[in-house]
Amino acid sequence: MRFGIAARLGIVxxxxxxxxxxVTAVQAQRASETLLVDSARTELLTSTRVLxxxxxxxxxxxxxxxxxxARHPAALAALDSDDPQAATQLAxxxxxxxxxxxAYFQIRLIDAADNGLExxxxxxxxxxxxxxxxxxxxEKGHYPYVFDTLxxxxxxxxxxxVGINRERGSHAALGQPAVQLATPVVDAEGKPRGVIVGSVDxxxxxxxLAADLPADFRLYLANSAGxxxxxxxxxxxxxxxxxxxxxxxxxxxxxxxxIEGRAGESMIDSDAGEHxxxxxxxxxxxxxxxxxxxxxxxxxxxxxxxxxxxAELDPLRDIMLQIVIGMCLTGILLAxxxxxxxxxxxxxxxxxxxxxxxxxxxxxxxxxRQDEIGALARRFAELRTQIGQQMAELEHRRxxxxxxxxxxxxxxxxxxxxxxxxxxxALAAARREQGRLALLFVDVDQFKPIxxxxxxxxxxxxxxxxxxxxxQCIRExxxxxxxxxxxxxxxxxxxxxxEDARRVADKIRxxxxxxxxIDGDELAVSVSMGLAHYPDDGADATTLARHADTAMYRDxxxxxxxxxx
Amino acid sequence: MLRRLCLRRLPSLVLALALxxxxxxxxVLRVLSWPGYADADVVQAFEARTGARVEVTLVDSDxxxxxxxxxxxxxxxxxxxxxxxxxxxxIDRGLVVPIDPAALPNLAAQLxxxxxxxxxxxxxxxDRLFAIPxxxxxMGLIYDRRQFEAPPQSIAALWDARLRGKVLIYNSGSHNxxxxxxxxxxxxPFHLDAADWAPAVEHLVELRRNLLTFYVxxxxxxxxFLSRGAALMFAxxxxxxxxxxxxxxxxxxxAIPREGALAxxxxxxxxxxxxxxxxxxxxxxxxxGTGPAHVLDARHGLNNTRDxxxxxxxxxxxxxxxxxEDVERRNLLWERILSGDRATRVLAP
Numbered sequence: 001m002r003f004g005i006a007a008r009l010g011i012v013x014x015x016x017x018x019x020x021x022x023v024t025a026v027q028a029q030r031a032s033e034t035l036l037v038d039s040a041r042t043e044l045l046t047s048t049r050v051l052x053x054x055x056x057x058x059x060x061x062x063x064x065x066x067x068x069x070a071r072h073p074a075a076l077a078a079l080d081s082d083d084p085q086a087a088t089q090l091a092x093x094x095x096x097x098x099x100x101x102x103a104y105f106q107i108r109l110i111d112a113a114d115n116g117l118e119x120x121x122x123x124x125x126x127x128x129x130x131x132x133x134x135x136x137x138x139e140k141g142h143y144p145y146v147f148d149t150l151x152x153x154x155x156x157x158x159x160x161x162v163g164i165n166r167e168r169g170s171h172a173a174l175g176q177p178a179v180q181l182a183t184p185v186v187d188a189e190g191k192p193r194g195v196i197v198g199s200v201d202x203x204x205x206x207x208x209l210a211a212d213l214p215a216d217f218r219l220y221l222a223n224s225a226g227x228x229x230x231x232x233x234x235x236x237x238x239x240x241x242x243x244x245x246x247x248x249x250x251x252x253x254x255x256x257x258x259i260e261g262r263a264g265e266s267m268i269d270s271d272a273g274e275h276x277x278x279x280x281x282x283x284x285x286x287x288x289x290x291x292x293x294x295x296x297x298x299x300x301x302x303x304x305x306x307x308x309x310x311a312e313l314d315p316l317r318d319i320m321l322q323i324v325i326g327m328c329l330t331g332i333l334l335a336x337x338x339x340x341x342x343x344x345x346x347x348x349x350x351x352x353x354x355x356x357x358x359x360x361x362x363x364x365x366x367x368x369r370q371d372e373i374g375a376l377a378r379r380f381a382e383l384r385t386q387i388g389q390q391m392a393e394l395e396h397r398r399x400x401x402x403x404x405x406x407x408x409x410x411x412x413x414x415x416x417x418x419x420x421x422x423x424x425x426a427l428a429a430a431r432r433e434q435g436r437l438a439l440l441f442v443d444v445d446q447f448k449p450i451x452x453x454x455x456x457x458x459x460x461x462x463x464x465x466x467x468x469x470x471x472q473c474i475r476e477x478x479x480x481x482x483x484x485x486x487x488x489x490x491x492x493x494x495x496x497x498x499e500d501a502r503r504v505a506d507k508i509r510x511x512x513x514x515x516x517x518i519d520g521d522e523l524a525v526s527v528s529m530g531l532a533h534y535p536d537d538g539a540d541a542t543t544l545a546r547h548a549d550t551a552m553y554r555d556x557x558x559x560x561x562x563x564x565x
Numbered sequence: 566m567l568r569r570l571c572l573r574r575l576p577s578l579v580l581a582l583a584l585x586x587x588x589x590x591x592x593v594l595r596v597l598s599w600p601g602y603a604d605a606d607v608v609q610a611f612e613a614r615t616g617a618r619v620e621v622t623l624v625d626s627d628x629x630x631x632x633x634x635x636x637x638x639x640x641x642x643x644x645x646x647x648x649x650x651x652x653x654x655x656i657d658r659g660l661v662v663p664i665d666p667a668a669l670p671n672l673a674a675q676l677x678x679x680x681x682x683x684x685x686x687x688x689x690x691x692d693r694l695f696a697i698p699x700x701x702x703x704m705g706l707i708y709d710r711r712q713f714e715a716p717p718q719s720i721a722a723l724w725d726a727r728l729r730g731k732v733l734i735y736n737s738g739s740h741n742x743x744x745x746x747x748x749x750x751x752x753x754p755f756h757l758d759a760a761d762w763a764p765a766v767e768h769l770v771e772l773r774r775n776l777l778t779f780y781v782x783x784x785x786x787x788x789x790f791l792s793r794g795a796a797l798m799f800a801x802x803x804x805x806x807x808x809x810x811x812x813x814x815x816x817x818x819x820a821i822p823r824e825g826a827l828a829x830x831x832x833x834x835x836x837x838x839x840x841x842x843x844x845x846x847x848x849x850x851x852x853x854g855t856g857p858a859h860v861l862d863a864r865h866g867l868n869n870t871r872d873x874x875x876x877x878x879x880x881x882x883x884x885x886x887x888x889x890e891d892v893e894r895r896n897l898l899w900e901r902i903l904s905g906d907r908a909t910r911v912l913a914p
Binding site for chain 2: 115116118135136139140141142143144147166167168169170240294
């Protein structure tokens with residue numbers, strides 16, 4: 001029962017501790033997740049904007065380089081005179097930015113005449129720069145980066161569409177995603193004479209820009225139609241170049257609004273379709289280049305797996321878990337203490353009940369407590385006191401009754417029953433020890449006339465007084481009993497000889513022979529006595545009693561004779 | 566084939582359609598089709614007429630078609646559609662069987678140019694008819710009416726120096742060498758002899774020098790034509806490009822050059838594994854009827870073989886595409902030409 005309450009209480013307290021800690025932890029977790037996801041989205045959007053600005057900066061850097069080259073006198077000189085010295089000087093100038101910036105695949109000077117023949121051309125080939133010359137120079141007049149650039153005003157920059165470079169002989173650029181930036185070279189009359197074209201490695205630029213993005217960031221770039229130009233899976237890029245469309249809006253339907261120009265940017269939770277197993281958080285923005293191009297807007301995007309964003313919560317989750325476990329353990333401990341606090345007084349009360357009837361030391365009850373248990377203990381203590389008193393009284397009555405049952409009510413001497421017991425005990429002892437004992441019958445002479453003459457009250461007083469005197473004449477180990485109206489008997493165990501018994505009898509007779517004073521009247525009383533000895537006069541109580549009785553009647557007769565004499 | 570692009574807007578997944586409510590004991594016809602060739606209403610009409618059930622599987626590329634037909638030696642399908650150039654390898658492998666024209670009453674309603682197998686070299690082999698023409702499109706010339714007094718008569722117009730920087734062509738090695746072969750006056754533009762390569766390359770380098778630029782997509786061609794003030798365009802996508810330009814407000818015309826316009830022709834063929842050839846032929850005959858033919862041009866913008874095409878004269882010459890002698894060489898040389906190499910370098914080994 002005690003275990004039951006403690007266990008139940010413990011379970012309830014521990015469970016409520018766990019529940020409250022758990023609910024708190026779950027709520028905190030949810031709130032943190034929402035906060036974290038929101039801030040991750042914002043961070044993605046910010047990073048995308050920053051990336052977009054950096055792309056613009058890179059493009060502007062390249063544009064400035066190309067403009068500087070287009071304005072250099074060597075450019076016009078190389079076109080004008082087909083001057084080998086000017087061409088060589090220009091080639092050296094082309095190599096400088098290409099050495100500094102690996103994003104350049106090529107820098108070329110293309111003539112507006114001769115079908116767009118290349119005049120000066122530096123290609124990147126693996127780690128080296130190659131100057132292409134002679135027969136290997138190609139006619140590029142049919143490419144938009146030539147004819148569209150020639151239509152530009154001085155100082156303007158053209159940007160081609162982003163595509164896979166299929167121009168044979170272009171060394172490192174062949175088969176690579178590239179974009180051409182170009183600006184016209186104009187003569188003194190403002191007539192376009194050629195173009196400076198920089199071929200830029202799309203992946204190289206983005207690899208550089210994305211280098212300091214966190215490892216779990218995924219970069220996407222799409223053209224204005226949504227065709228992927230950059231994708232974590234390179235196989236999905238430039239699908240249009242392979243005769244199929246792999247589009248941003250098919251993978252991220254929510255970006256449709258950005259592609260259609262209805263929104264400038266979009267923050268996305270992508271958790272459907274192919275992203276169902278690993279949901280992504282993503283941000284996309286439309287970036288429009290402020291120059292002459294057919295490309296329209298680019299859609300730039302960054303994404304992170306939701307799981308890695310939420311992984312930042314792991315330490316918090318661990319702490320939460322520790323708190324929950326701590327609170328559970330505390331709950332269990334508190335429950336144990338509380339259970340003990342409640343069950344201990346109950347246990348004390350129980351022990352008190354158990355010891356109630358026995359003589360064991362009753363434990364102290366917690367009566368000083370001011371709570372319900374204190375009240376219970378106080379009531380119980382009262383009850384215990386009451387019951388104790390009643391028990392004591394009952395015991396007293398019982399011993400009184402027992403005394404009455406074995407003693408004579410008038411004289412207080414043992415009655416026949418008690419006397420018979422003691423006689424049997426004394427006889428057994430004498431037999432065992434081969435000792436002796438004596439039985440003395442004492443009968444008050446002429447008692448009836450006293451009763452008749454002086455009344456029962458006086459008669460009783462006489463019997464009391466006789467009993468008192470007999471008691472005064474015997475040892476503590478002897479027993480005097482009243483066995484009839486005026487008959488007494490004395491058991492003298494452990495006597496040494498018959499003479500000892502005779503002396504006791506004489507002593508009694510002498511004591512009774514002295515006059516009694518009752519209510520101021522002197523009264524003379526005599527007794528007759530008969531002695532029987534064990535083992536001389538009999539071996540059992542009946543024989544001894546008969547012998548003593550006979551002796552007493554003989555004494556009575558002799559006494560009557562003495563008085564008459 | 567690139568002409569398929571105009572049909573790719575249709576769902577391209579391979580799907581099997583079970584459209585008929587006829588009893589399960591009904592005969593089943595297994596059709597392998599391009600999108601637009603076996604629309605649900607066309608299929609239902611056939612099922613209602615014959616009581617057979619049609620299972621349509623769609624393909625969206627020549628490669629897929631080849632894989633499906635060859636997978637179990639043509640045993641998985643009864644009838645399929647294929648162009649005359651592609652068809653040749655199916656005949657070579659014996660995957661298709663000859664067709665008896667007598668089983669196709671609707672053949673009589675076809676235009677004369679489709680009734681005479683001799684003008685359709687790809688459809689016959691050893692005088693046996695293997696394929697029934699069904700849909701086609703030709704690659705004509707689109708010109709700006711304001712820049713032409715009369716429609717161009719010849720593909721030579723592409724080389725016309727007066728149009729320098731105003732010509733658009735399609736970026737394809739095969740087709741462009743066929744154009745060069747036509748310029749060389751070859752009997753078949755698909756077979757260049759060893760001696761033809763150098764002059765063909767010369768022609769194409771000259772063509773390149775005459776170009777504004779080249780295109781890949783029909784939309785791209787329309788945009789370039791309009792924004793750069795082009796005058797003449799080789800229309801790989803035919804009337805589809807014409808429609809795009811007209812929709813954009815361009816005053817353009819369409820001409821079939823006297824050398825003949827390259828044209829693709831899709832035909833229906835019966836497989837070696839056909840379970841019921843009569844039913845397969847009934848399907849082909851059904852498609853030659855007025856209803857399906859009308860669906861083809863009205864719904865999908867393709868020419869059918871019954872009605873005269875709107876931008877052609879009966880006498881216009883069409884040159885049905887055939888496999889070229891060496892597609893890899895054509896493509897390699899074209900890439901060099903496109904990249905701006907001069908003729909000597911293009912022909913370098």
